[in-house]
Amino acid sequence: LFQGDLGPFNPGLPVEVPVWLAINLKQRQKCRLIPPEWMDVEKLEEIREQERKEDTFTPMPSPYYMELTKLLLNYASDNIPKADEIRTLVKDTWDTRIAKLRLSADSFVRQQEAHAKLDNLTLMEINTTGTFLTQALDHMYKLRTNLQPGESAHSQDF
Amino acid sequence: SLVQGSKLEVPLWLAKGLHDSRRRVISVEPPKIYKEAWRMVFSADANVVDLHKMGPYYYGFGSQLLNFDNPENPEIAQTTFISRFRRIMDSSQNAYNEDTSALVARMDELERALFRAGQKGLNDFQSWEKGQASQITASSLVQNYGKRKFTDMDG
Numbered sequence: 001l002f003q004g005d006l007g008p009f010n011p012g013l014p015v016e017v018p019v020w021l022a023i024n025l026k027q028r029q030k031c032r033l034i035p036p037e038w039m040d041v042e043k044l045e046e047i048r049e050q051e052r053k054e055d056t057f058t059p060m061p062s063p064y065y066m067e068l069t070k071l072l073l074n075y076a077s078d079n080i081p082k083a084d085e086i087r088t089l090v091k092d093t094w095d096t097r098i099a100k101l102r103l104s105a106d107s108f109v110r111q112q113e114a115h116a117k118l119d120n121l122t123l124m125e126i127n128t129t130g131t132f133l134t135q136a137l138d139h140m141y142k143l144r145t146n147l148q149p150g151e152s153a154h155s156q157d158f
Numbered sequence: 159s160l161v162q163g164s165k166l167e168v169p170l171w172l173a174k175g176l177h178d179s180r181r182r183v184i185s186v187e188p189p190k191i192y193k194e195a196w197r198m199v200f201s202a203d204a205n206v207v208d209l210h211k212m213g214p215y216y217y218g219f220g221s222q223l224l225n226f227d228n229p230e231n232p233e234i235a236q237t238t239f240i241s242r243f244r245r246i247m248d249s250s251q252n253a254y255n256e257d258t259s260a261l262v263a264r265m266d267e268l269e270r271a272l273f274r275a276g277q278k279g280l281n282d283f284q285s286w287e288k289g290q291a292s293q294i295t296a297s298s299l300v301q302n303y304g305k306r307k308f309t310d311m312d313g
Contacts, residue, residue: 070287102247109243112236128283132250133275134241139268142219143236 019068025076033076039069040060041082044089051096055140056118058097066094066124097125109140160216170219197234204241216266242269250276 006017014034017025025031038044038061051058062068069090077083101121108116116137168176200207209216217235246265249258250273262273285291 013258072291095299098251102251105247106244112240124283125217129251129276131279132247132272135272136247139217139239139272140236143239 019071023071026076026079030078033079035072035073035076035080036062036068038065039072039080039086041085041089044086044093047095048089048093051093051100055100057118058093059120060122063122064124065090065122075126094125097121098128101125101129101133105129105136109136112140112144114141186221200234200238200241204238205245206264207238208264209238209242210264223231239269246273247276249273251280269303 006021007015009015022031022033026033043061047060049060069086072080073083073087080086084154101118102119104116116133217239242265245261246269249261252258259272262270265273
């Protein structure tokens with residue numbers, strides 16, 4: 001267990017707390033949440049545009065952008081201006097990123113890459129497609145090494 | 159006892175056991191789906207081939223065949239996988255719960271395992287999105303125990 005101090009809590013003055021506490025206090029109707037600076041329509045529109053334009057992955061304002069968006073919009077949407085638009089913008093950006101991830105996966109396989117490197121992905125994206133991708137690349141690896149001229153004594157286990 | 163030059167069908171494990179490229183006791187001919195004629199079909203459009211019908215372990219078996227120093231090595235397996243990969247990926251990560259059973263029926267076992275991995279990733283994401291990830295549910299181990307009343311307990 002770890003422990004620490006938070007506060008001081010003065011009425012009317014914003015204070016930084018861990019997300020879990022913020023959500024908890026909000027659920028108990030003891031506070032109002034202030035959304036992060038990037039959770040704003042204009043900023044998210046910029047990010048979405050950049051994601052759609054570029055072939056590479058845009059660095060996201062938070063490695064937890066999906067998780068934070070979900071939490072804040074679920075528990076504190078009344079504190080977030082244009083919450084519905086925000087939700088749509090984040091979802092659009094996510095969809096674009098996932099589509100790019102699949103395109104990259106397909107091109108890794110087609111070009112029979114030995115190494116794959118993708119920058120600026122968040123854990124959420126990695127976990128959604130990771131198992132599939134690593135398994136597919138493993139399979140490619142096996143197919144590739146099987147084709148190399150080998151001693152006949154080697155048994156290739158599948 | 160066998161006459162030299164006779165042709166037999168044997169299981170893979172037996173062929174492997176008998177094979178020795180130095181002594182040339184036997185030479186192995188791969189099943190026809192790995193041979194030239196089928197390669198034409200595969201290169202036309204690998205996606206339509208029913209790989210399950212070809213032998214549910216198309217890739218695994220194909221790899222084993224490479225042990226036999228056969229000049230007709232089935233590197234077709236790699237090309238086939240590359241062409242089919244995209245469709246396997248897209249259908250396994252398909253969010254619309256469309257019926258994919260027709261597609262899966264044509265996949266060999268390895269592709270099916272890959273397909274399931276993709277589905278799991280997607281399903282896990284969707285269940286997170288619905289908020290199911292933070293719900294506490296009773297472990298399946300204890301669900302079958304009858305609940306004991308507090309008054310029934312000792313002490």
